Amino acid sequence: xxxxxxxxxxxxxxxxxxxxxxxxxxxxxxxxxxxxxxxxxxxxxxxxxxxxxxxxxxxxxxxxxxxxxxxxxxxxxxxxxxxxxxxxxxxxxxxxxxxxxxxxxxxxxxxxxxxxxxxxxxxxxxxxxxxxxxxxxxxxxxxxxxxxxxxxxx
Amino acid sequence: xxxxxxxxxxxxxxxxxxxxxxxxxxxxxxxxxxxxxxxxxxxxxxxxxxxxxxxxxxxxxxxxxxxxxxxxxxxxxxxxxxxxxxxxxxxxxxxxxxxxxxxxxxxxxxxxxxxxxxxxxxxxxxxxxxxxxxxxxxxxxxxxxxxxxxxxxxxxxxxxxxxxxxxxxxxxxxxxxxxxxxx
Numbered sequence: 001x002x003x004x005x006x007x008x009x010x011x012x013x014x015x016x017x018x019x020x021x022x023x024x025x026x027x028x029x030x031x032x033x034x035x036x037x038x039x040x041x042x043x044x045x046x047x048x049x050x051x052x053x054x055x056x057x058x059x060x061x062x063x064x065x066x067x068x069x070x071x072x073x074x075x076x077x078x079x080x081x082x083x084x085x086x087x088x089x090x091x092x093x094x095x096x097x098x099x100x101x102x103x104x105x106x107x108x109x110x111x112x113x114x115x116x117x118x119x120x121x122x123x124x125x126x127x128x129x130x131x132x133x134x135x136x137x138x139x140x141x142x143x144x145x146x147x148x149x150x151x152x153x154x
Numbered sequence: 155x156x157x158x159x160x161x162x163x164x165x166x167x168x169x170x171x172x173x174x175x176x177x178x179x180x181x182x183x184x185x186x187x188x189x190x191x192x193x194x195x196x197x198x199x200x201x202x203x204x205x206x207x208x209x210x211x212x213x214x215x216x217x218x219x220x221x222x223x224x225x226x227x228x229x230x231x232x233x234x235x236x237x238x239x240x241x242x243x244x245x246x247x248x249x250x251x252x253x254x255x256x257x258x259x260x261x262x263x264x265x266x267x268x269x270x271x272x273x274x275x276x277x278x279x280x281x282x283x284x285x286x287x288x289x290x291x292x293x294x295x296x297x298x299x300x301x302x303x304x305x306x307x308x309x310x311x312x313x314x315x316x317x318x319x320x321x322x323x324x325x326x327x328x329x330x331x332x333x334x335x336x337x
Contacts, residue, residue, distance in 0.1 A: 027313055031306040034190070038305060041191025042199040046209075049224065056220050058212045066208035070199075145191060146184045153180040 007090035019088035026088060033081040037145060040074035043067045044113075044141060047121050048134045061124030068118065075110070098154045102147035109140035156248070157331065163244040172242035179242055186235040193228030194301050196221050204294035206286040213282040214290075218275065249330045251316045256307040263300035266293055 010016055019025045047063050049055025056063060086093055093099040117137045120130050163169055172178055202208040203217045240247050247253050270293045281287055314320070318332035327334040 023315070027310055031309045034187070034305050034309055035302055037187070038190050038194035038301075039198060040195070042195025042197075045192065045195055045224070046199045046221070049221075055224075056212055056216060058209075058216070062211050063209065066202070066210075067199075069208075070202075141191075142188050145188050149184040149187045150180060153176065153183075 004091075004094055007094040010087055010090040013087065015084075016087045016090070019084060026085070029081045029084050033078060033085065036074045036077035036081065037148075039070055040078065040141065043071035043074060044138060048138055051121070051130055051134045059124055060121050064118075064121045068122075071113075071118075093151065096151055096154050098147050098150040102144055102151065105140055105143040105147055109137070109144050112137050112140055160244045160248040163241065166241075169241050169244060172238060179239075182235050182238045182242075186232060186239060189228050189231035189235060190305060191228075193225055193232055194305060196225045196228065197301060198298060200225070201294040201298050204286060204290045204297075206291065211283075214275075214278050214286070215282050218278075246317065247311060249318050249332050250311050251326070251330050252307045252310040252313075254329070256304055256311070259300045259303040259307060263297060263304065266296045266300065269293065270297075 019029070044067075046055065046067050047060050050058070050060050050063055112133065116133050120133060172182070199209070200217050200221050203210070203212060203214060209217065270290075274289045274293050281290070316326060316330065318330065319335075321327055321330060321332050321334070324334060326332075
């Protein structure tokens with residue numbers, strides 16, 4: 001079974017049909033997705049701006065204690081709503097370049113955030129590479145947001 | 155009067171160019187979405203501090219002076235890209251109930267900011283690091299709710315459920331400024 005067939009099967013699923021046939025479900029999920037994206041932006045930026053020297057003077061490890069809760073909440077909501085949006089129109093997504101760009105940048109953003117950025121920030125590391133990692137993390141998430149919006153246009 | 159202005163706007167070469175250029179429109183809308191991350195994201199973090207539930211070791215005064223400039227930068231980007239999006243589709247957007255509700259929410263948020271700036275934060279030196287007063291929490295809740303509504307209503311402008319050609323009730327015709335089809 002090819003990936004295209006998988007997409008067809010998901011599209012035919014009860015969940016996919018329910019979301020597709022409802023007037024309000026897709027817009028409601030989409031709006032929640034967008035709200036969580038805003039939260040993610042704030043959670044990443046509050047520590048990032050501080051690392052770059054353009055934000056709060058409080059030690060970043062201290063900021064991280066509050067910020068990582070919002071980051072985790074945002075990522076969980078984004079993943080759940082994102083999957084639901086995907087389930088409702090997988091065949092369309094399969095054929096869209098923007099979708100694949102988004103998935104690859106999303107993988108990159110999650111890896112950089114959770115395996116590099118977060119551990120460094122938690123330790124309050126003043127590592128020379130931290131500014132670079134910060135810029136990379138912000139860029140990755142912006143690409144995810146941009147490619148995500150672009151799915152609707154391509 | 156507004157109606158006439160919007161109709162004139164739709165006939166400008168700027169409006170037609172934006173409307174017909176797929177890339178420019180897509181780039182504008184994507185930038186609008188990325189600016190939401192900056193604007194609503196940073197204001198939400200400030201509001202969580204004003205609620206007293208997060209960043210409690212950061213003085214309120216520092217939160218306002220170091221983070222709000224970024225919020226304002228995000229707002230400027232949103233106003234620029236938002237105006238361009240309106241310019242691309244002026245007549246339909248002007249009549250959109252969601253657009254009108256979005257403007258109302260922005261107005262409520264603006265009044266809340268004014269009250270916060272000129273009244274609530276005046277004595278912030280007294281609660282810079284201590285427990286936040288009730289008035290600060292109320293402002294934060296209004297801010298979070300209003301901006302969340304702005305995001306949701308903004309997203310819903312794209313849907314055509316209440317476009318002029320599908321409006322049948324006199325109330326909705328009044329609210330959207332659409333002509334009521336006598337047939």
